[in-house]
Amino acid sequence: DSGVTQTPKHLITATGQRVTLRCSPRSGDLSVYWYQQSLDQGLQFLIQYYNGEERAKGNILERFSAQQFPDLHSELNLSSLELGDSALYFCASSVSGLAGASTDTQYFGPGTRLTVL
């Protein structure tokens, strides 16, 4: 158990719909990362938040957005869903979020499996 929690574990929805994925970081971690993992794309970095502020953006579509709340939990919002959005979505947390810092370990949650029909 990494200490990172994600809900829901599974989500099945239809094209065009909007969903919200939730992540609670490990106690004491200020940084949250969101990743998308699909069979053909591997693990893709989407976005990072640090203490409520957006710190870095990766390959995140405009249809997707995220935020980190004062209690440090984070939500990833996916809208106008397409079949290709079906994937595993992981949240990870770390203490400082200093990318590339050898001491900044990312701890991953169990993921949310999104299926778009």
Add this chain to the structure above:
Amino acid sequence: TQLLEQSPQFLSIQEGENLTVYCNSSSVFSSLQWYRQEPGEGPVLLVTVVTGGEVKKLKRLTFQFGDARKDSSLHITAAQPGDTGLYLCAGASYGQNFVFGPGTRLSVLP
């Protein structure tokens, strides 16, 4: 754009065999991490290497970071079924987020 390649993509071996998987890039990284991911779970960090030429051992697993900090290898001695999983390498340069390789899917048969 920093890219990481991993080889082989798939590997199926018998229990007790040794194996090596590779992680390569044309970019220099300030640190490189190896993760193992089991089905239905998130990646779990195995090791972080930061110094060119560095070798780290974790029981039967030996990790090496290339001298130029562009590549890494993971060697497993006497593989066991419990080693089965997806092995991911991830590299980062200071100030930039980690880039993950596509992974090597290892299956160790009893």
